[in-house]
Amino acid sequence: MKNFYIKTALSNLKKNSRLYIPQVISGAVMYSVFYIMLKLCYEEKLLYGRGSRYIPTFMAIGCAVMLILSAVMIFYSNGFLMKQRKKEYGLYNVLGLEKRHVILIMFFENIISFAGQILGGIVIGVSFYRLSTLLISKIMDNSNISGASVFSGKVVLFTTIVFLMLFVLTFIYNVISIKKLNPVELMKASSTGEREPKVKWIMFLLGIIFLGAGYWLAVSLETPLRALMGFFIAVILVIVGTYFLFTAGSIFILKALKKNKKYYYHPEHMISVSGMLYRMKQNAAGLASIAILATGVLIMISSTVSLYGGVEESIAKMYPQDLYFSSYFITREDTQYNTRWVTYEEAEKVLRESAEKAGVEVTMFGREEYFETAYILDNDELKAEVENPTSSTFFESGLSSSKVKCITFIDTDCYNSLTGENLVLGEDEMALAAMSGGKWKPEKVKIAGLELKCKSRLDQIPVYSEVGTIVDCYLMVVSSGNYRVIFDEQKEKYGDSASEIEKRFVANIKGEDENREKLENIYLNMINDYLKEDEDWCSTRWNSSWDMRTDFYDMNGSLMFLGILLSIVCLISTALIIYYKQISEGYDDRNKFQIMQKVGLSREEIKKTIRSQILTVFFLPLIVAGIHTLVAFPMITKLMAMLSVFGAEILLPCLGIVFAVFALVYVVIYSITAKTYYKIVR
Numbered sequence: 001m002k003n004f005y006i007k008t009a010l011s012n013l014k015k016n017s018r019l020y021i022p023q024v025i026s027g028a029v030m031y032s033v034f035y036i037m038l039k040l041c042y043e044e045k046l047l048y049g050r051g052s053r054y055i056p057t058f059m060a061i062g063c064a065v066m067l068i069l070s071a072v073m074i075f076y077s078n079g080f081l082m083k084q085r086k087k088e089y090g091l092y093n094v095l096g097l098e099k100r101h102v103i104l105i106m107f108f109e110n111i112i113s114f115a116g117q118i119l120g121g122i123v124i125g126v127s128f129y130r131l132s133t134l135l136i137s138k139i140m141d142n143s144n145i146s147g148a149s150v151f152s153g154k155v156v157l158f159t160t161i162v163f164l165m166l167f168v169l170t171f172i173y174n175v176i177s178i179k180k181l182n183p184v185e186l187m188k189a190s191s192t193g194e195r196e197p198k199v200k201w202i203m204f205l206l207g208i209i210f211l212g213a214g215y216w217l218a219v220s221l222e223t224p225l226r227a228l229m230g231f232f233i234a235v236i237l238v239i240v241g242t243y244f245l246f247t248a249g250s251i252f253i254l255k256a257l258k259k260n261k262k263y264y265y266h267p268e269h270m271i272s273v274s275g276m277l278y279r280m281k282q283n284a285a286g287l288a289s290i291a292i293l294a295t296g297v298l299i300m301i302s303s304t305v306s307l308y309g310g311v312e313e314s315i316a317k318m319y320p321q322d323l324y325f326s327s328y329f330i331t332r333e334d335t336q337y338n339t340r341w342v343t344y345e346e347a348e349k350v351l352r353e354s355a356e357k358a359g360v361e362v363t364m365f366g367r368e369e370y371f372e373t374a375y376i377l378d379n380d381e382l383k384a385e386v387e388n389p390t391s392s393t394f395f396e397s398g399l400s401s402s403k404v405k406c407i408t409f410i411d412t413d414c415y416n417s418l419t420g421e422n423l424v425l426g427e428d429e430m431a432l433a434a435m436s437g438g439k440w441k442p443e444k445v446k447i448a449g450l451e452l453k454c455k456s457r458l459d460q461i462p463v464y465s466e467v468g469t470i471v472d473c474y475l476m477v478v479s480s481g482n483y484r485v486i487f488d489e490q491k492e493k494y495g496d497s498a499s500e501i502e503k504r505f506v507a508n509i510k511g512e513d514e515n516r517e518k519l520e521n522i523y524l525n526m527i528n529d530y531l532k533e534d535e536d537w538c539s540t541r542w543n544s545s546w547d548m549r550t551d552f553y554d555m556n557g558s559l560m561f562l563g564i565l566l567s568i569v570c571l572i573s574t575a576l577i578i579y580y581k582q583i584s585e586g587y588d589d590r591n592k593f594q595i596m597q598k599v600g601l602s603r604e605e606i607k608k609t610i611r612s613q614i615l616t617v618f619f620l621p622l623i624v625a626g627i628h629t630l631v632a633f634p635m636i637t638k639l640m641a642m643l644s645v646f647g648a649e650i651l652l653p654c655l656g657i658v659f660a661v662f663a664l665v666y667v668v669i670y671s672i673t674a675k676t677y678y679k680i681v682r
Contacts, residue, residue: 005101005104005105005107005108006108008105008108009105009106009108009109009111009112010112012085012088012105012109013109013112013113016084016085018583018676019080019081019084019085019583020081020113022077022576022579022580023077023081023113023117023576024113024116024117024120025120026073026077026572026573026575026576027074027077027113027114027116027117027120027121027163028116028117028118028119028120028121028123028124029121029124029568029569029572030066030069030070030073030074030121030569030572031117031118031120031121031122031124031125031159031163032120032121032122032124032125032128033066033125033565033568033569034063034066034067034070034125034159034162034163035121035122035125035126035129035155035156035159036125036128036129036132036565037059037062037063037066037562037565038059038063038155038158038159039125039129039152039155040055040056040059040132040136041056041059041060041063042056042152042154042155043055043056053554054554054555054558054559055136055554055558055561057558058558058559058561058562059558059562061562062562062565062566065566066566066569067162069566069569069570069573070163070166071166072573073573073576074166074167074170075166075169075170075173076289076576076577076580077576077580078170078173078174080580080584082174082177083584084583084584084587085106086177086178089102089105089106089178092105099178099179102178103175103178106171106174106175106178107171110167110170110171110174114163114164114167117163118160118163121159121163122156125159126150126151127150129150129151130150132561132565135561136557136558136561139308139553139557139560139561140553140554140557140558198251199248199251199252199255200247200248200251201248203244203247203248204244204245204248204249204252206241206244207240207241207242207243207244207245207247207248207249208241208245208249209241210237210238210240210241210244211237211238211241211242211244211245212241213237213241214233214234214235214236214237214238214241215238215631217230217233217234217237217635218234218238218631218632218634218635219631219634219635221634221635221638230635231635231639234632234635238628239292242288242291242292242624242628243284243285243288246284246285246287246288246291247284247285247288250283250284250287251284254273257273258273258274283581283585286577286578286580286581287620287621288621289577290574290577290578290621291620291621291622291624291625291628292625293570293571293573293574293577294570294574294621294622294625294662294666295624295625295628295629295632296566296567296570297567297570297571297574297658297662298625298626298629298655298658298659298662299629299632299636300563300566300567300570301563301564301567301654301658302629302651302654302655302657302658303563303636303639303640303651303654304556304559304560304562304563304564305560305563305654305658306640306650306651306654307556307559307560307640308553308556308557308559308560309650309654310556310640310650311549311552311553311556312549313650314552315545315548315549315552317435317461318464318545318548319464319543319544319545319548320418320460320461320462320463320464321364321366321418321462321464321506321507321508321545322507322508322509322516322544322545322546323506323507323508323509323519323542323543323544323545324368324464324504324505324506324542324543324544325347325351325504325505325507325523325540325541325542325543326341326342326503326504326505326540326541327341327342327347327527327538327539327540327541328340328341328342328538328539329341329342329537329538330537330538330539341503342527342530342538344367344505346530347505348365348505350523350526350527350530351365351505351507351523352365353526354519354522354523354526355509355511355519357522357526358511358515358516358518358519358522359511359512359515359518360509360510360511360512360515360516360519361509361510361511362507362508362509362510363508363509363510364506364507364508365505365506365507366417366418366505366506366507367414367417367503367504367505367506368410368414368418368462368463368464368502368503368504368505368506369410369411369414369501369502369503370408370409370410370414370463370501370502371408371409371487371490371500371501371502372406372407372408372409372502373406373407373490373494374404374405374406374407375404375405375406375407375447376403376404376405377403377404377405377440378403380442380444380445380446381445381446381447382405382407382445382446382447384448384489384490384493384494404472405440405472405473405474406472406473406474407473407474407475407476408435408463408473408474408475408476409476409477409478409483409486409487410462410463410475410476410477410478410483411477411478411479411480411483412424412425412477412478412479412480413480414462415431415462415477418462418463418506419460419462421460423456423477425455425477425478425479426455426479427479427481427482428450428451428452428453429452429453429454429455429479430445430452430453430454430455430476430477430478430482431454431455431456431457431458431476431477432454432457432458432474432475432476432477433457433458433459433460433461433474433475433477434472434473434474435461435473435474435475439472440472440474441454441457442454447486448485448486448488448489448490449485449489450482450485450486452478452482458475458477461475463475464504464506464543487501504541509544513546516544516546517546517547519544520542520544523540523542524540524542527540571662571665574666574669575669578618578669578670578673579669579672579673579676581673582673582674582676582677583676583677583680585677586676586677586679586680586681587680589681590680590681618670618674619666619670622662622663622666626659629655629659633651633652633655636651637651
């Protein structure tokens with residue numbers, strides 16, 4: 001008897017290969033992507049290797065997202081297959097098999113399909129893991145990653161358990177579905193259509209409200225902080241609004257077209273509009289899902305590629321010079337600590353000797369001096385009213401981040417020595433530069449009892465800056481006298497603990513990155529040789545462009561790789577939804593078109609009608625995805641500013657290229673699925 005169930009299951013799978021092969025392929029791809037992400041989470045060479053510390057963190061996030069996407073798509077494909085197979089299961093029941101026998105047949109079908117997904121996923125995952133590590137190695141310029149092993153029994157076991165749990169849940173759902181229905185209902189389930197829907201005005205209005213609110217958030221939030229806080233709210237509103245409008249709005253549009261006699265009373269339009277209207281509830285959910293997934297692909301790929309492509313721009317803005325450092329000697333006397341800063345002459349001597357040992361050259365050496373604090377902008381006056389200017393507590397006070405200005409002050413002597421320029425400012429003048437893409441352009445400003453006119457707007461920022469912040473940051477150059485006045489005012493306001501002048505040495509280092517990376521350790525060892533007899537130890541603060549470049553490529557490269565993997569999954573999910581949608585509609589339309597052909601409609605007219613029907617709805621999700629992405633563009637730009645990428649120079653071209661490539665792939669998917677639809681209908 002057991003052989004009967006297995007043979008019947010194999011026979012059913014073969015006859016319904018058009019339905020099951022896409023499910024097996026998509027399941028295998030999702031399994032393989034989950035395997036790759038999970039293995040990268042526990043790759044020892046990544047956990048301890050330089051330039052790859054962000055990968056495990058981002059891949060862990062990716063595993064959580066993959067689990068959600070996999071669950072959604074597995075339940076979606078299972079629901080579609082059940083709808084198509086219920087008539088067949090009902091036939092078994094009518095012919096004498098009990099429901100438990102039908103369930104056993106279904107069980108073996110699912111087991112075979114699941115085994116195919118797991119085996120295929122393991123093969124694809126192991127095969128492409130090496131390719132994935134090579135890609136990461138290329139992105140991050142880290143050869144250690146590519147040498148990782150490709151197979152892990154523990155990862156395979158855990159991934160299989162995760163997907164087995166999803167399989168068990170879908171099987172339980174299928175068993176409950178069959179037990180609830182009687183044979184007659186099972187026979188009719190796959191052919192049961194839907195009544196012509198009415199316009200759901202409440203849903204239609206809610207869709208407009210939700211989508212409008214999401215769009216408004218995307219374009220109205222002016223600062224990165226507000227964009228971060230409003231991003232997830234906007235995403236939820238847009239998703240809900242998209243589903244509501246596709247469901248209710250599409251019915252409204254189709255009914256409007258039906259009332260338009262000039263448009264509707266045409267063979268192609270009448271049949272296509274009536275057909276879409278008849279099953280729009282099912283159609284709309286699939287179309288909305290395609291639009292959301294397409295939007296996800298466009299945003300993930302374009303934003304992560306832009307982040308990666310903007311690394312050099314960000315480094316250039318953060319590091320006008322290659323190296324920033326300061327050292328000080330500490331002496332302990334009982335419970336007291338005394339500090340002596342390393343002098344300019346000492347630092348230069350030790351650095352040049354260290355550079356010679358490291359095999360690099362110091363082409364420039366200097367010193368920068370500045371202080372920074374946060375102000376509240378009230379008209380043209382900067383007021384020192386923030387309780388703690390060195391922390392994020394000013395956000396907790398309810399202040400609008402658009403009114404908070406973080407100002408870095410340097411005097412003309414420091415600015416000219418670092419840039420080689422000859423900027424001269426009077427006692428009533430200042431010069432201003434935006435450090436994080438800010439748009440504040442005052443003609444004059446009041447600060448610390450001074451009224452300063454803006455003499456010039458600077459393009460060059462000679463001091464190290466933490467770009468990519470959640471508030472507007474600016475560099476203000478003032479005269480030496482005003483520099484002291486402003487510092488004394490903020491010191492009086494905040495006290496010694498929150499007010500200090502940063503003094504650092506700066507240098508440009510010429511040489512190979514490998515040798516430049518040796519410089520820090522050599523300098524730290526040599527500076528300790530300058531300890532005086534009464535000094536206990538030396539402390540050094542060290543920031544270099546080459547270290548930050550490695551860190552940026554690590555973080556942004558990990559994000560880009562994660563974006564690529566998730567985009568592949570979204571693209572596969574999109575193709576699967578489209579394919580099943582075309583098959584479902586093909587089976588629904590086959591009998592109708594055969595009847596129409598019998599009553600006189602020519603084959604050519606039927607083909608035109610089918611083309612009109614497919615084109616009417618097929619490219620609508622792509623258009624909607626494009627609109628969603630364009631509206632989200634301002635918000636994405638602000639969020640990327642927090643990660644040190646500024647403006648639309650990088651993001652906008654990426655969006656255009658990604659959209660063009662995605663549209664091309666979308667057309668290919670259309671061509672393949674349209675042929676399947678035509679075959680079914682014919």
